[in-house]
Amino acid sequence: MPLSTTEHTHLGIYFSLTRKRMKNIRLRVIAPSGEVKVSAPHRARVEDVLHFIAEKQVWIRQHQQRIQAQIPDTPVPEQDLEHLREPMKQRIAELLPIWEQRMHVRASSFGVRKMKTRWGSCNIRTRKIWLSLALAAKDEDLLEYVLVHELVHLKEAGHNARFYGFMDEYMPDWREKHKRLNPNARIRL
Ligand SMILES: [Zn+2]
Known part of the structure; x- marks a missing residue:
């Protein structure tokens, strides 16, 4: 066979x-x-x-x-992304209220910064979301995917069945986006 x-x-x-x-x-x-x-x-x-x-x-x-x-951090492309920072923040500012309403959650604020090993993070206590500036160089829907991932953390802290249940509910094609964003799975969320 x-x-x-x-x-x-x-x-x-x-x-x-x-x-x-x-x-x-x-x-x-x-x-x-x-x-x-x-x-x-x-x-x-x-x-x-x-x-x-x-x-x-x-x-x-x-x-x-x-x-x-054991793996050194994936190098962020050396290209200067700074000129994309403001457009990225504007895009997040557009997306955030749409998803907050859809998901019935509220982030306290968001920020964009250089991150070496992650695409995003969410502080559950302060409800602040950080997104990696490196996302500015990616397809726009991947920024949206990471934003939704971090917002789901406001409902469920862990990466468990409940968490992925929310991802399936709000963004059914998130697995395809995850693969596109992490072809070698070195950067965690
Ligand atoms: Zn996560």
């Missing part, structure tokens, strides 16, 4: 699933990307695979963090 590979997300963990001639389900976390690859026998049910992911989720996350910790 030919190898068939499909992509899945379970409990917020992205993984590719390849069917092979083998006896047991196996899992690898690939360095340096932290990508999760699962191999399973042809006869294994999808539920079995999801159960396997659930059992291993703590190990997977720890392993991904360990891998990321």
Whole structure:
């Protein structure tokens, strides 16, 4: 039988699933990307695979963090983004009230700054959102994606099933945007 590979997300963990001639389900976390690859026998049910992911989720996350910790920060392009700072802030100022209304949340304020390892952050206590200036060089919908991600944190602090449930609700195609923004998954949100 030919190898068939499909992509899945379970409990917020992205993984590719390849069917092979083998006896047991196996899992690898690939360095340096932290990508999760699962191999399973042809006869294994999808539920079995999801159960396997659930059992291993703590190990997977720890392993991904360990891998990321060994990687130097992704260099932000050297090009000067400063001239894009004001247009970016204007765009956020347009988007923010739309999403606040849609999501029934309220940020106290937002800021744009250079960030080395993140696209955005949200201080749950002060409700202030920071977005990376590097987003100014990306497709405009990716700025919107990160903004929505940070606003979801005002509803749910953790990256858990509830969090991703909100993402699915407000931005059903967020996974495609996430992949476009993080092709090598080195920058966290
Ligand atoms: Zn986050």
